[in-house]
Amino acid sequence: MLTIHGVTRSRASRVIWLCHELDLPFRQEPVIQAYRIADADAPDAPMNTRSPGFLAMSPAGAIPVIEDDALVLSESLAITLHLARKHGTDIGPQDYAEDALMGQWSFYAATAIEPDALTILMLHNRGTLQEADDAGLVAEAAERLVRPLKVVDDHLAEHGHLVGGRFTVADLNMAEVIRYAQGHGALLEPFVALRTWLKACQDRPAFHKMWQARLSEPE
Template sequence: MITLYGIAHSRATRTIWALEELGLAWRHVPVIQAPRMRRMGRDPLAADAALNTVSPAFLRLSPAGAIPVIDDDGFVLGESLAINLYLAEKAGGPLAPSDAIERARMTEVSLYAATWIEDAALVIDKNAEAASPDAAALAAAAAKLARPLDVLEGRLAAEGGLVGGRFTIADVGVAEILRYARPATALFDARPHLKAWLAACQSRPAFQKMWALREAEVI
């Protein structure tokens, strides 16, 4: 059985969603981000601290000290996008690449989103929850996202999907990255194919199950 280390208030959402989409058996070991614990006034190195990203037991498993991490019968893997690609190939089926070209395309769009979209999207997400949003930072993030979102809009318009014209494991990771930018509604209103694609991704039962777990999570 696959063991997932992490919490749903993290990039582990991508892997939880993937596991549910793929129908793989898994169990959950909560691991909290150490910075999150510090913001909550809790010492991650205290003797009674919950398992977290600087806990010696977790660092023995993952020296990088980042979540999510999976252990698949002794095969340990970190980095959410790499985990998801591995899980899809393990499970097979329509979410997985059908050949080397699709594998390359899934890797390409996943890395593109992580490299060119995620940082700016996180600025939007952070300010959406702030008591006093930084208008200048929001405007800069929206401007930075214009071109990469146009790239995705063009691909969706031309091909009907990110890869192969169907929902794949790449959609899971990219949709979760774009979720951070959702408060900037004008970005999506200006790109109807992207807006419709993201809504369709988030309407899937596996996403809804993951989101319910996240909403119920106590950290």
């Protein structure tokens, strides 16, 4: 059985959502981020990203990591693309061209959107800006995101989905990255096609199943 190492309140959410889409059974080992623990190196600390046992599997100390038969794989987007190729029907690539395009959109999400979206997630709390310095960082991040979000919005306005006119792992990967900036309503407001598509992604039963598991974990 597939094993996912990582709590759901992490990028493991992408992998867990995909497993629910695929009806793929998995076992979850709740490795927690070390920064969330008062003393991650204490003998009685829960398994975390600095635990020697986890570092033996993931020298980078980052979650998620999967064990898929003999394959040990890290990096969440590499994991979702792998599982979609291996187990996917419509959610995975149907040919080499779709495989390339799913990689293209996933990497675009990771490089052009995720860094600034994470800034918004960390500093923009429930729609209320915090300290003045944080407000400035959020504003700068939002400004940088306008261009890549317009690229996604224009594509969705024409095609409905990122690849193949259907929901695929590319949509899942992109939706999970854009979710980080979702609390900044003013940023997403102009992008009608993107907002419609994001709502449809998050209305999927598999997303709800992952989200309920995420909410049940301690913050």
